[in-house]
Amino acid sequence: MIRLLALLLWLPLAANAQNYPEPLSDTVSDYADLLPPEAEDRVAATLQAARDETGVHIVLATINAQADYGYSGRFADFATGWFNFLGIGDAARNDGILILVSKEDREMRIALGRSYDVIWDGRAQRVIDTAMLPAFREDRYAEGLEAGVQSAIEHLARPFAANEEVTETSGFPTAPWWEKLFGPLIFALFGLFMAFTILRKRLRDVFDRISACPNCGKRKMEVTREVLLEPGEETEGQAMRHLRCRACGYDHGERSTLPSKAARRKARASSRSGFGGGSSGGGGASGKW
Secondary structure, X not given: OHHHHHHHHHHHHHOOOOOOOOOOOOOEEEOOOOOOHHHHHHHHHHHXXXXXXXXXXXXXXXXXXXXXXXXXOOHHHHHHHHHHHHOOOEOOOOOOEEEEEEOOOOEEEEEEOOOOOHHHHHHHHHHHHHHHHHHHOOOOHHHHHHHHHHHHHHHHHXXXXXXXXXXXXXXXXXXXXXXXXXXXXXXXXXXHHHHHHHHHHOHHHHHHHHXXXXXXXXXXXXXXXXXXXXXXXXXXXXXXXXXXXXXXXXXXXXXXXXXXXHHHHHHHHHHOOOOOEOOOOOOEEEEEO
C-alpha cells in the first residue's frame, strides 16, 4: 500500500522527465566513464554470468548528472523512472535491479523491482553502505562499482532467486569493529587481486623486461604503451607497445588496434538476453558521498 501511494505521487513528476538515455547494453551503461575498458568488460561479464545463474537482471548505469536529462527532482524518482523506461527484469517476476550512480550529483540509487518487499530495501542499503560508499568517498569509483556489483549479486540476486528467508543484515558483516579493522585490508587485498589480474595478462611484458637486448645483449629492457588514437563510438583507435633498451636505445614498436566503443558493446552483447519489461514501484535504497 505504501509503495502504491509512493508510485501515485511519483507519476505526475515522471510525466515531466521522459528524457532518459537509451541503454548502451543490457548490462553496463557507463555514460560517465567511471570504469576503465577492462573493468567495464569484466563487470559486464560478471552481470551476464549472474543473470545466467539466477535469472535476475541487474543493470549498472553511471551518468554525470540527472540535470543532463532535464530532471531536477529526487534522484530516487529519476532512478525509478529510468528503471521502468528500460523495463529491467522479467515482466512476470519483476525481479530486476538497477544500480545507478551520478558522479556530479554525488548520489546513487539501487532501484528494485516490484516483487522485492521492504526487507530488501534494507539489504540494498547495506550493499551501498558497505561495498560502495567507502570507495566513492575517496573517488575510487571503479573499485566501488565492482564491489557493489559483486555485493548486489551475493546479497540481493542470489538469495532472492533462491527464495531464501533473509533479514536486512543476514549475510553481511555485523560487527562494527570488524569493518573498521579489516575494511582497509579488504580493499588492499582487492587491489592486489586486480594488480595480479592485470599482471597475468601481461606476462609477455614481464618476460620481455628480463630478456637480453637483441642489439647489445644487456638486460636493461623496458616495456611501455601509448594510445596514439582514442577509440570513438564507431571508429577504432590505435595503440603502440614499445620495447626499449635503456643501455643502447634500441626501440622496437608494435602497433595494435583498439576496438570502437560500439564494437566492445557488440562483443559483450553476443550472448545477452535484452530487457524483459520488468518494472519498479519505487523500492530500493540511496546513498550520497
